[in-house]
Amino acid sequence: MSTSSSVERFLSQLPSQDEIKRISPPKWTWLELKQFTDSGDLGQLKRHPDLEILCRAWSDRVCAEHGTLANFVKLRLGWNGAPPPPSGFFALDNPPDTWQFMKNSWPYCIPHEVQHTLVWTRLPILNPNKVQESMRGTIVECGMWGFAGGAEAELPARGEDTERGSTFIGTGEQAKAVRAAVAVAGADVQAFVQKHWPEDAWEVAWFVNPPRLQSIADRKVTLITLIDINIVEVVLLEKSSLSNHSEN
Secondary structure, three states, rough: HHHHHHHHHHHHHHOOHHHHHHHOOOOOOHHHHHHHHHOOOHHOOOOHHHHHHHHHHHHHHHHHHHHHHHHHHHHHHHOOOOOOOOOOOOOOOHHHHEEEEEOOOOOOOOOOOOOOEEEEOOOOOOOOOHHHHHHHHHHHHHHHEEEEEEEHHHHOHHHOOOOOOHHOOOOHHHHHHHHHHHHHHHHHHHHHHHHHHHHOEEEOOOOOOOOHHOOOOOOOOOOEEOOOOEEEEEEEEHHHHHHHHOOO
16 A cells, blocks of 8 residues: 555545534634743643543554654645754744644643644754753743733733743743743744744743653653654634634
8 A cells, every 4th residue: 555545545534624623623712822821831631531532542553554653744734754954943934845844633621712723844843952951951941932912911910920831931930931931942943933823913821841741752752842743733713703612
């Protein structure tokens, strides 16, 4: 069987949007999703248990045939056997053959009107030279994140978060320092997101999962990098739907 037909066969087994709506009712609101992101507590973002069972069974079949999920993703993206990417890190001006958009086929328990897009890149995302050495361990533990289009406006004022995010980023001045380091480390991702999702049309929250939450890696990761494919996850809500969303 050709690799292309194998990829098509597995893609045909993915759940449809209607099936996802039936299997995976929303568990969190748009505001809660943003709060999880801003707290560094990205492990809160999980699939519905029934969808997780289907995802694991599908992933097991993929791995049985292709070895790893990473191998399958590279085939799906057309990157298998591609020449090495240029040196450097993920940024706004990267060549278009180093990144691709893909809808998340196995989304979290998020509102159905919230879109969940994956930005796959062949370049490492975190440039360690942009992170103070004292903060590297924290970012490895909690990941990176940001907001665009005013998505952060509903979040509590930073001086009020006495409890929010205390497990991963601390509180008060410690939380402020972590968020400042994340903002510097994620500046290139932030610029990319703002270019591709106009802020007058979208509220956006983006994040890069820390190694402890990365399911696609096929060896131990360091910082926020995989072997040769990496992911920025983008969840977004069209502003035209915000009034209807707030009424539900």
